[in-house]
Amino acid sequence: MEGKNNEIMIEVKDLSKAYDGVTVLNIPGLKIPKGESFGLVGNNGAGKTTFFRLMLDLIRANSGTVMTKGKNVSKDENWKFHTASYLDDGFLIDFLTPEEFFRFTANVRSLTEGDLSEFYILFKDFFNDEILEKGKLIRDLSRGNQKKVGIAATLMSDPEIIIMDEPFNSLDPTTQIRLKIILNDWRKDKNTTMLISSHDLNHVSEVCDRIVILDKGNIVKDIHSSNNTLKELEDYFYTQIYAQS
């Protein structure tokens, strides 16, 4: 799907974030075109979540800007209207039932009752009869099921940009495969810009057109997907281990 159009969706310029004088993220420049599915890979502490939080204006950058659709996210609230995200369980309202949470999300994103019922039909298999009509609050669900709720709510409104941190983590195998199918369908049909981080090299290479490796806050590799992507990723991390020893 690359090259369908070259409109830039997200542009990062001179972005840096430091805690107590230690730089945890430093990205001189990065452009993500519309419709790209962008994978972020890196070890713990590489700055993946920090990067996503900066994109969502949840933390203040020490320098630089994140622009989505040409607008600075920290100055203008408009990005909220076309971005949906799920980073961690802080994005769930745990004293609601899943139905109440979906209704809340639908209302916040100005969806109609019809859109909501369509969503339930679309995600019926994904929920696998474990989420809806259980009479449980989200906080009483298992971790995996909580995650399903968060991911489904993110995908609910057909957003232009999706940002998800470790979406495959703690999902059961069936749901992991279902999520991959959904994401790949969207890549083909909807031209959605997707930003996904993962520790699982298999998963990212299956759903992403482009994969960036972060190490200690710096971009060390920027790979455009090919048949060799997985090999290339694995090689990078193998060399890391040998380089240390």
Added chain:
Amino acid sequence: MFKWFINHEWKRATRSNVWHKKVATNILMGFLIFMMMLYLLALGLFVDVIIRGLYPDQDPVGILNGFLVYYFLIDLIARFYLQQVSAFTIESYLHLPVKRSTITHYVVLRTITSIFNYLPLFVFIPFAVKVIAPDYSVADAWLWLLTLIFLVFTNNFIISYLKRQLGSNPKVVGLFAIFLAIFIFLDYFDVISLSSFSTFAFGLIFTHQITVIIPVVAIIGVYILNYNFLRNRLYSEEINIRKHKKIDSIGNIRYLRSIGLTGELIALEMKLMWRNKRPRTIIYMLPLFVLYGFFFYPQEIYQETFGFLIFVGVFMTGGMMLNYANYAFGWESSYFDTILTNNISIDRYLKVKFLNSIIISAICYILTIPYLFFGWEILLINTVTFLYNIGLLVFVLLYMATYNKKRMDLSKGSVFNYQGIGASNWLAMIPAFLLPVIVYLPFSFAGYKIAGLMAIGVLGLIGLIFYKSLLKIVKNQFLKRRYIMAEGFRER
């Protein structure tokens, strides 16, 4: 085994993330408790002098015995609000070779460390030594003291039982409260006399020593009640998850649905308040706020000086709102990121906070209308303080709430839970209570009391007229503080 439990609990407390933050509050609390002990000790030493002064011809022991039943009633009510039945994490021990009965006994017994069990001794012991021992006999003094100590601990176990029931079966607590209320009402209208019953019952200790058995039976009874209750609930899944419990339909109000996102956000906070332990404890405090006036209105001296009644009015119509608005953002700390990243404009978000504060204050105001019984001035005072609360105070509180960046654990609730409370919250309370009185005083000195009250109301109305500009100030503050708040809320 108990040794290990105590050791682990101590470590859990001192190694908790908030321990060092709590040190200051703990020192303050320790100081307050120490002062309280001194006062009580003084009371215990001189209570006989006071009684002899008031009732010169009667036996001070009989008089004090007459008060005891009221003491134990007040003790029950105070404990219900103040005594914590904090959770002991039994999950880490259930799978180990430790008898379930040992764990249960420990969980029941750990409540006896509450300070509420020891404060009354500062009154009882001096009285027993100074009055009963010489007037009656040393043996009588011992019996009297033991009876009271047993009853104090009976109260302790009653309250820990009720507070545990509150989670699983609140009806029991309701029935118990109604039962107590009936006695108090009958006593108030002189149908029965609790005080003469009390004098009689505690007098039996001296005439029929065997009656000391009654409190012993009582304490064993409530202990067994607690033990059985907990013993049957030791499965961690039953503790943590209330399965098959019907989800309440709170917030599913058609009107709220019909006004779109604003209604959705109001409904969300209604659910927040009702489904989490900590905000729920504040709802339980509502009667305390509303009944506050009863302490003052019946007394003539307050009727003449409005200054103090203004304070009472602000407190009654605004106390609940203060509790809410002080943490306006802290309540939502566990999902603050959702609020920031979702399609909710800050203007609307703050307006919802403003509306909710008004709703809460309005409920309190409506509940205080019956005080009209004590004179129309009371209603006027409460009306103008209500206007002040929703027209001015609310903006101060919301502004100050942005300084509160501590994550709040909604599942841990109690009145003396200072988690998530910063100095900013205390600061907010000073102008809250003082300003209306300051506005009123000059008018009062000039002899225009009613005009002074009106001035407070007008102040509130002006605030309401310009609410958009005032919310704008709050918004700018919120935008400035949002990263700091979000970061603080994420810190567990």
